[in-house]
Amino acid sequence: MGSLHRASKSLKSLRHQLLLHATQQFDSSSRLSGASDYRLLLTRALCSHPRQNAKEAVDLTQYPPERIRNFSIIAHVDHGKSTLADRLLELTGTIKRGHGQPQYLDKLQVERERGITVKAQTATMFHKYNLQGSSLDGSNEPQPFLLNLIDTPGHVDFSYEVSRSLAACQGALLVVDAAQGVQAQTVANFYLAFESNLTIIPVINKIDQPTADPDRIKDQLKSMFDLEPSDCLLTSAKTGQGLEHVLPAVIERIPPPPGEGSGLLRMLLLDSYYDEYKGVICHVAVVDGMLRKGDKISAVATGQTYDVLDVGFMHPELTQTGVLLTGQVGYVVTGMRSTKEARIGDTLFHAKTIVKPLPGFKAARHMVFSGLFPADGSDFEALNHAIERLTCNDASVSVTKEIRSYIFQWQFVDRCGFLGLLHMDVFHQRLEQEYGTHIISTVPTVPYIFEYSDGSKVEVQNPAALPSNSKQRVTASWEPTVLATIIIPSEYVGPVITLCSERRGQQLEYSFIDSQRAFMKYRLPLREIVVDFYNELKSITSGYASFDYEDSEYQQADLVKLDILLNGQAVDAMATIVHNLKAQRMGRELVDKLKKFIDRQMFEIIIQAAIGSKVVARETISAMRKNVLAKCYGGDITRKRKLLEKQKEGKKRMKRVGSVDIPQEAFHQLLKVS
């Protein structure tokens, strides 16, 4: 601390001297050590780059790691994370009070429309606080702190974003609604933070609500997570009540980031997105060392080297600083051509130095797969282009190209992997809103494993990839499962148990959080929850159930491919893989739905559901009869007969080669059945 203090005092004169040498190249691998050298590094860095705007004038030398706090806000959906983030940004003057844009960090149009957070967002704030023993010069004045706040999504599909954000933090505010109490994602997020060794500050929010019962919530937090009632903060992000205690708790309870200020640069790549003007922007956490504009950096995973073109904070908009220091979270622009070069979880370091790579993250697991087709059936190129652009900003979507028959034509189709159904839905909505493309997506499927008689095992994400007559050759099949957490008011236990057993679930745990709420853990086949499980759970519990899942192991299951045939031709986009026990019922439902949504056409349409060569359901839509005799007034009967014969012939041909018009609605309805 003493050397830091001395270094701070001599900073002004150093700055003056170093300005004279600012043109000298600074070698980041210089053998400097100790806090005063760290200050020297900072000073050199600041002096060697012209200031680019007013915000760059932030004097970073005031923020060694002990003056930095990195924290996340985690919670169940709608418990008030984004609103709390707004209030903290206002409190610290980062955004103006009454900026007229609630949930400031929710920037995407879909986030605003749906009122959910989809992407984690970081904001750097500055706050003065008198922390005992933190003064560098022994004075009793409040000290400046730099706080990096990461707002995270609450929905289960985006928990991957949460675990990434937590890797850059030392603490988390666990926000719980004062009326709803602990919910499924509260449990999941608590364990994510706990397993990452973060300091957890419980915040009971929405205490302004008439039904708020903070004491009950304190008891829940104690019994479920062993969090002390006296550690809980009580707030209302709406009225501002209790907010004055949040930042002091962050500064006092959360430890500063570890890391060596004078060590070699190591940065964790947290996220990336594509910006029209700047190109690829990487969000990074500097674990050790320091990064300056103009440096050359390399990426461990790709081995590529880049020039650092721009560096800064999110304050909350991108703000150039020219430098990022140990413990800080910010952005870097390096001229990468595509976000594919920015591997999430990768370690970035100064080129030509040797560093130990950082642990990184577990890769995102794609839970749901579906093929995307243009709704008008023609503009495949425009759709491909839009998907390519959007995946640049959502690296968690995987895309593979495959050739498929699309209503009797062969086309290259993008098959995408998503983290869950909401993620898929959000992706579709963004394609429509941001790129003006209208799409049809195939029935979502999950990755199955099939074993063939020759002993080979293949992962099948696409039902079309499984030959229809393959049943004889398939010797075994496995399906992915999830561990689901369900929290419900006690009176709904019965219907929820029934729903889970209908969905082939296996109960693993059943207990009570308090006198009013039950907690259940189930192993469920992923296939059974990807379509409509959550909606049904909500509807049988009057909206009170909360649900979360994590992926688990594969289990053996008797799986078959269910084909849909229109006039004898299989429609790839409608094929699905199902459990044998459910195949018949599902085939019937699919055929009935299709009959309702396909209009009568000039020829008869036969709709069939089949497992291999066995038809399990069939419906017929009769032809619209065109009156070919309309213009024949009276006259010869043989002429009439001839016209009718010709019409019959024509219909036969159309049935054979004709393309059945399937409205988009029919595809959407299919999603709801399977």
Ligand SMILES: Nc1nc2c(ncn2[C@@H]2O[C@H](COP(=O)(O)OP(=O)(O)OP(=O)(O)O)[C@@H](O)[C@H]2O)c(=O)[nH]1
């Ligand atoms: N009464 C009351 N309402 C609040 C409070 N905090 C947030 N809300 C409301 O609760 C709703 C959800 O708030 P958000 O901040 O979007 O919740 P979130 O946790 O960020 O939601 P996701 O991003 O979807 O996970 C909004 O309508 C807020 O206005 C509070 O302290 N009191």
